[in-house]
Amino acid sequence: MIKRTRLAALLFFGGFAALSAQTTEIYSHPLKEFDRAVELYKDNQYQSAQIIFDKVKDETTNGNVKADCAYYSANCAIRLEQPNADEKMEAFVEDYPTSTKQNQAYIEVAHYYFEQGRYPQALQWFDKVDENTLSADEREKFIFQKGYAFFSAGKKKEATDYFKQVLNSKEYGSQAKYYMGFLAYDADDYKEASKYFDEVSGEEKYKEKLSYFEADMNFKLGKFDQAIKSGEKAMAKSNAMEKSELNKIIGESYFNLKQYDKAIPYLKEYRGKKGKWNNTDYYQLGYAYYKQGDYENAITQFNKIIGGNDSVAQNAYYHLGESYLKTDKKQQALNAFKNASEMEFDAKIAEDAALNYAKLSYDIGNSYQPVPDVLANFLQKYPNNPGKAEVEGLLINSYITSKNYEGALTLLEKNKTANREAYQKVTFYRGLELYTDGNYQQALSMFNKSIAEPRNAHFKARATFWKAETEYTLDNFNDALISFKQFDQFAEAKNTNEYKNYNYNLAYAYFKLKEYDNAGDNFQKYIDAHKDDKTRLNDAYLRLGDCRFVTAKYWPAMDAYNKAIEMRGVDADYAAFQKAISYGFVQRNDKKIDDLNKFIANFPKSQYRDDAMFELGNVYVVEKNTNMANQTYDKLVAEYKNSSYAPKALLRQGLNYYNAENDTQALAKFKAIAAQFPNTPEAKEAVATARIIYVDNGKVDEYATWVRTLDFVEVTDAELEKDTYEAAEKQYQQNNTKAAISGFSGYVAKFPNGPNSLKANFYLAQLYFKDGLTDNAATAYEAVASRPRNEFTEQSLARLAEIYLKKNDPAKTVAVLKRLEVEAEYPQNVTFSQANLMKTYYEQKDYPNAVIYAEKVLANPKMDDKVKSDAQIIVARSAWNSGDEAKARTAYGKLLSIAKGELAAEALYYDAYFKNKDSKYEASNTTVQKLAKDYSGYKYFGAKGLLIMAKNFYGLKDSFQATYILESIIKNFTAYPDVVQEAQAELAKIKSAEAQTNSSITE
Secondary structure: HHHHHHHHHEEEEEEEEHHHHHHHHHHHHHHHHHHHHHHHHOOOHHHHHHHHHHHHHHOOOOHEEEEEEEHHHHHHHHHOOOHHHHHHHHHHHHHOOOOOHHHHHHHHHHHHHHHHHHHHHHHHHOOOOOOHOOOHHHHHHHHHHHHHHHHHHHOOHHHHHHHHOOOOOOHHHHHHHHHHHHHHHOOOHHHHHHHHHHHOOHHHHHHHHHHHHHHHHHHOOOHHHHHHHHHHHOOOOOOHHHHHHHHHHHHHHHHHOHHHHHHHHHHOOOOOOOOOOOOOHHHHHHHHHOOOOOOHHHHHOOOOOOOOOOOOHHHHHHHHHHHHHHHOOOOHHHHHHHHHHHHOOOOHHHHHHHHHHHHHHHOOOOOOOOOOHHHHHHHHHHHHHOOOHHHHHHHHHHHHHHOOHHHHHHHHHHHOOOHHHHHHHHHHHHHHHHHHOOOHHHHHHHHHHHOOOOHHHHHHHHHHHHHHHEEEEEEEEHHHHHHHHHHHHHHHHOOOOOOOOOHHHHHHHHHHOOOOHHHHHHHHHHHOOOOHHHHHHHHHHHHHHHHHHOOOOOOHHHHHHHHHHHHOOOOOHHHHHHHHHHHHHHOOOHHHHHEEEEEEEEHOOOHHHHHHHHHHHHHHHHHHHHHHHHHHHHHHHHHHOOHHHHHHHHHHHHHHHHHOHHHHHHHHHHHHHHOOOOOHHHHHHHHHHHHHHHHOOOOOHHHHHOOOOOOOOOOHHHHHHHHHHHHHHHHHHEEEEOHHHHHHHHHHHHHOOOOOHHHHHHHHHHHHOOOOOHHHHHHHHHHHHHHOOOOHHHHHHHHHHHHHHHHOOHHHHHHHHHHHHHOOOHHHHHHHHHHHHHHHHOOOHHHHHHHHHHHHHOOOOOHHHHHHHHHHHHHHHHHHHHHHHHHHHHHHOOOOOOOOHHHHHHHHHHHHHHHHHHHOHHHHHHHHHHHHHOOOOOOHHHOOOOOOHHHHHHHHHHHHHHHHHHHHHHHHHHOHHHHHHHHHHHHHHHHHHHOOOOOOOOO
C-alpha cells in the first residue's frame, strides 16, 4: 500500500513538472505545503499531515490538488480512527467522481482495516471496490483478504467462494487451503479437510495447528489410536484452551478403547466448554472410575449428573446405583436405580434397574410407595424376568417387614389365592396396630381373622392372646377369660413374648369377674415367676392384697401389701392404707390406729389421706376415745372441706355429742351439715336426729322454724313426694328405661328441691346418656353437679366432660374438667381430666396451658405410654409452634422412647430434622431410613423425611441424590402441597448452584 501511494505521488509530481511552464508564482507555496504533507503522511504522522492537507485544499484553486488533499485527509482520518472518517472518504468519492484515486481509496481503506484486524469494517470497504480495475497482484490480495474477512464474520459460503479463487496463488494459496480445510473440518467433512490440510502439512507455520485438527478428526472418524498420537504431538505447542480440548480427545479415545486407567488422567484435565462440564463429561470420568473399581470417585462424578433425560443419564444412574451398592450405601442406590428404571432409552438397563430397586425397597423400605406395591408392579411389568421367583418370595415377606399392614391387607384380600400364612400374619399385625390406635372393635375383627387362618401355630397363639386382651379392654370379661384360657392350651404359647404376662392378665380377668380367689392365685403365680418387671410386680402385689382382702384373708392380704410398700412404687400409699384397714378386721385396733397415724404423717399428698382420717376417727369411736375421734374429724373437715367424708365426719361428731348427751354441740354439728351439705344423705340424717333432740327438749317450734329454712326438706306433701320417687325408682331398678325416664322427669318437675331430687336427677341423667340423648343428659348432670359436693358429683362431672368433649364445646369442657381435677377422688378421673385439659388447651392453641397439663400428665407415674405419648407430643408441638426449638427437640427426643404409630413417625421426622440442623447428615439419613422402613404407612411424615434426606445428601455433596429425591417428592406427593412447595424451592436453589459448573443443567 505504501509503494502504491509513493507511486501515485511520483506520478503526480511528474505530471506537475510537465505543467510547470504553465504555472504561475501563485501556486508555488501550496505545492510546497502539499509536498511536505505527503512526506509527513509517509512517516505515519497523520495528524500533522491532515492539518496541512486540509489547509492546502482550502487555499489551492487546482482541482487535482484539491482532490488529492481530500483523498489524503480522509485516509489520515481513517488511520487516526476519527469518528467521521468513513464520511470523509464517502465525501471524497462524491465530490471528486473523476478522481483516479476513487477505487484506490476504497482498496486502501479496506486493506488498512484488514491489517488492523477490523474485519467487519474491512468488508464494508471491500464491497465498494471495483475488482476489474485492480492489477493481478492487487486482485489476489483483495480476494484473499475479502475471503478471510467473510471467514471471520462466520459467512462460510462466501468465504469458500473467495478462497477457491486463490488456491493456486503463489502468495496466498497455502493460507487459502488451510482455511478451506478448516471450513471443511468445521462442517464435519473430514475427508475434504484432510485433503486441504495434507497440502499444507509440509509448511512449518501450519504444523502446530494441524496436529490439533488431526487429533480431533481422527477421534471423530473413530481412529482412536491415531487421535491419541496426534493429540500427544499437539499438546506441547498448544495454548490452554487447546490443551483442555486435547485432553478431552485423548481421554475419550482411551475411554472408547476401554483403556480406562489411561483415560482418567486426561479426562480429569479437561476444563469444559466455557469452564463447564456437561453430563456426558461427568459420565465418562465416572464410568472410567467405575471400571477401575474406584467406586467412591465414580459416585463423585455420577452424582453431578443432574436433570439428565437421555441414554447417557440412564447409564450413569444405573452405574451410580451399582457404585452405591459396592460401597454399602443402599438408600442412595435405591434412588439411583429408581431413576434408571423410569427411563426408557435402554429397556435392558431399565429392567435390571427395576429389579435392583424392588429388592432394595424390600431390604431397606421405601418412602415413595409401599414396598408390596413396588414388588407387585415389578412382577406385573416384567413377568418373565429370571428373578421372578425371588421377587414373589420378597412380596410375601414384605407384607410384614414393611409394616404397611393396612395396604398389605388390601392387596391380600384382593388376591384370594395369595399366601394364606402371610394373610394370617398381616391380619394379626394389623390387629395390633388398631389396638394401639384404640380401635378395639376393628382390632378384635382382625384377631378373629388371623385365628381363622391357623397356618402358623405361633401366630395363632399370639392372636388368641391379643383377642383376649381386646375383649378385656371392651369390658367383655367372660369372653376374655375364655380366650386367655384358650391361649394357655396352645403348645406354642410358652414360646411367645406374651406368655410371660399370661397369669397377670388372666388374674385381671378373674378380678373383673369378682372371682377373687382365682384372681389372687394367678397374681401369686405371676409374682412367683417374674421379678424383673417392677411395674407389673408392684401392681400384682397390690391386686393380690385386694383379692385376699375381699375374701377376708386379711393376714395374707397384709403380707402382699407389705411387699408393695417395700417396693416403694406406684400406689405405695394405697398399700399402706389397705394394710392399716386390714388390722381392724383382725381385731388389732391398736395397730390400725398406729398405722393410720403413720400413714397420715408419711403421705401428706395421698388421695387416701382423708379416707385414713375418717377411718382413724371411726376406730377411735370404737375404742371409746371420743375426744381423739372428734379431734381427728375436726382435722379432716378443716383440711378437706370438699371431701365426701366431710359431711360424714360432721355427722359422726354430732352423733358422738348426741350420745354424750351434749345436745348443744350436737345440734351445732347437725345444723352445719344441713347448711354446708344440703340434700345429702348425711344432711337428711342430721335433720332427723336434730328433730329427736328438739322433740326431746320440747322445742318443736324451734325445729319447725329451722327446718323451713332448708330447701331440701319439704314440710308438706311428703308422702306424695316419697311415692312419686319410689315409683320411678322401681322402674329404674327393673331396667324399664322409658318408664323410668318418665317417672324421674315427672318427679323433678314436681319436686325440684325434694329430698330425692339429687338421686332423681342423677338417675335421669344416666338414663338419658344411655339412650344417646346427650343434651337432656347434660341438663340433668348439670343439676347434680350444681349441688354441693355429693356422692354423685364426681361421676356427673366425668359424664359432663365426656359430653362437652364430643360436642366440641371448649369453654364448658375446660370448666368441668378443672372441677373434676380438683374434686375427683378416683385417680382415673384425675388422669382423665388432666389428659383432656391438655388436649383441649392444645386444640385451642393455648400452648402455655397445654404444656402445663402435659407436664402434669407426664409426671403421673400411673399414666400408660399412649397417654404419655399424647402428652409428650403436645409439649413438643406446643414448643415448636411457639418457636422454642430447644424445648421441642428435648420433647421429641423423649417421645421417641415411648411413641407408637403416627406419633413415632412424627418423632422420627423431628429427630432427623434436628440432626440435619446439626450437620449430622449420615445420622439424619439413618433416621429417615428407619422412618421409611418402619412407618411407611404415614405418608406425610415419609414425604417430609425425604425432604430432610435430600438436604442431607446435598450437605454430603451428593447432588444427584438431593435433586432426584426432590423431584420425586414433587412428582409423588402432590397430596401434601406444603412439602411440594418446600421441595420446589430447595430444588431451584440446588440447580442454581450446580449450574455454575454443569452446562447440562437448566435452572
